[in-house]
Amino acid sequence: MQRRNLLRLASAYAAGAAFAPPLFAEAAADPWMADFLKAEAALPWTLGYRTPAGDFGGASAQVTGRFPAAVQGVLFRNGPAIHDMGGQRYQHWFDGDGMVQRYAITATGVAHSGKVVRTPKFVAEKAAGKRLLEGFGSKWPGLQQVTGPDAFNAANTSVLSVNGELLALWEGGSAFAIDPVTLETRGAKVWSQETRGVPFSAHPRVDSDGTVWNFGVSALSDMLVLYEIGPDAKLRRAQPVRTPHTSYVHDFAITERHLVFLMPPLVLERSRMHEGHSFVDSHRWRPELGMRVLVVDKADLSRQQWLELPAGFMFHLGNAWEDAQGIIRVDYVHAATPGVLYGTDRALMRGQMSPRPEYHIAIARLDPARGKASQELLKVQAEFPRIDPRLTGRRHCHLLHASQSQATHPGFSAVARTAVETGHTDMYSYGADHMVEEHLFIPEPGTAPGGAGWVLGTALDLKQRCTVLACFRADHLSDGPVALAKLPYALPLGLHATFTQS
């Protein structure tokens, strides 16, 4: 190279360095970001964990087939989306700020928009151009002291529609009200003054009469707060229940007369929080404690019974119901250890695959009168279980779930429907180059509970690098979709969804 060129290069470099935004230095300094950027080039699945450049507004999908009248409406899905900011990448999938996706479905058209929930945390960090607060599983020096659960609320886990109001849910703090059309954030939902800022979990259960039941785990006070909300979205009751430990409880189930909690022996040790560990790393796996089961009488929330199942971990329950003898059946997605929480869902943030424990359907039998509980495992690989919503708390025959894990990417590639009593599974595989998100059962209007319906859900097509929305006949999944919409882009993989009919 000529000396003059070298000089020119040197001066250009010096000028560049002088004007380089601080972000540039940080990007190079953050090994998680560097690893992820490196992996992006080689591993197609990393597409599902990229941070979108901004909100999405109103793109039309390319549709083949015809969406039946029952699924014409809006599918909302929430999920962690803003995984990195200012060149720094979060170290757990569950940390990212939530983005609510909105799919407006007509017979032959699907319009998509998506918007980040404007939590106080996101607004402050966006203005600062960098992270100011820890996440569920990420914490590093120099962040602000968290003053309460809502200080780092990412509103990134689920969505609930009640009385026309749309709420973006996290599990450790308040729900956030969202405009169902524009997706503008209206602010933290305050059910009552005494529940202001109290955790409101991301898995409320809606009774057949429209009553919404939910809970919140108060990590700082060994308390489980129970909520009963009317179909008018007004709080009827909020009651704290003392628990011997604070377990990681993500979901619960209801029967016609009871609330059912399965508490895996993943226990919060507050001393670890004081030592500076992230929320998830402040928990310890203590299988010797078994899995505590709490059954609460809906009519009198102070009537509680504790039972015990073998130790195990779960995020999600399918459904629960009780027979004439008072025996409760509850199904859930069982894993031997919380390996996904500490391995898979962390490693993928730096573009790495980590071996995942198998998740299978478990069916537990609870006998509160005799204080006995037992369970059996169906060897059916599953996650994201859903049922016909008309059967919530009542006897159900089928679980809808994701299935078929792949060696080539984290997550699943099939949607399946399993008969819980026989273990028989009907399945549609999108193919190994797809990553499947949660699918919902949408009832066919005018049919009885447990009757006809449709399956509606989304997947990430890694080959065409786009998100697809598909609709199936619920009892003929393996026939493949009756309608498929292809978005012109890929969305970050999300968690839970809800559907509102037109």
Add this chain to the structure above:
Amino acid sequence: MSAIQPTSRAAARWLATCILATTSALAQVHAADLAVTVKGARSAQGLVLVALYDGPETFLKPGKHAGVQMAPADVEAVTVVFRNLPAGRYAITTFHDENTNGKLDFNLTGSPVEALGFSNDAFGVAAAPAFDKAVIDLTADAAITVQLR
């Protein structure tokens, strides 16, 4: 929530009593004024209450403050001044009494539902900080800013 919600006038009267008691106790010793600016109120409703403590033994103990000041809330900032304080070590706590019931309200899990703050922007892990974290060494007139969170 308490069953009785004192009016803002009652709260103000209670505070005025506290302030009078404090200022007369300190009147003999002339040393320094401490101006406290409080920022971060989410609304202009209610009052911002500021309490001053003069040692770890009394810090945050009910009724054991060395002084209390208040001002109508303002989303920009409010400033109160503690006058004629003897030189020494002090800590400040403040909260935004949005409903003017004269007390910091808590939810049913025991977390505060009104914004609060401490001198040095000190916070414990989901708890109040220790006196030493919030301490100010007052030797001459001083002005500090406290952020409500």
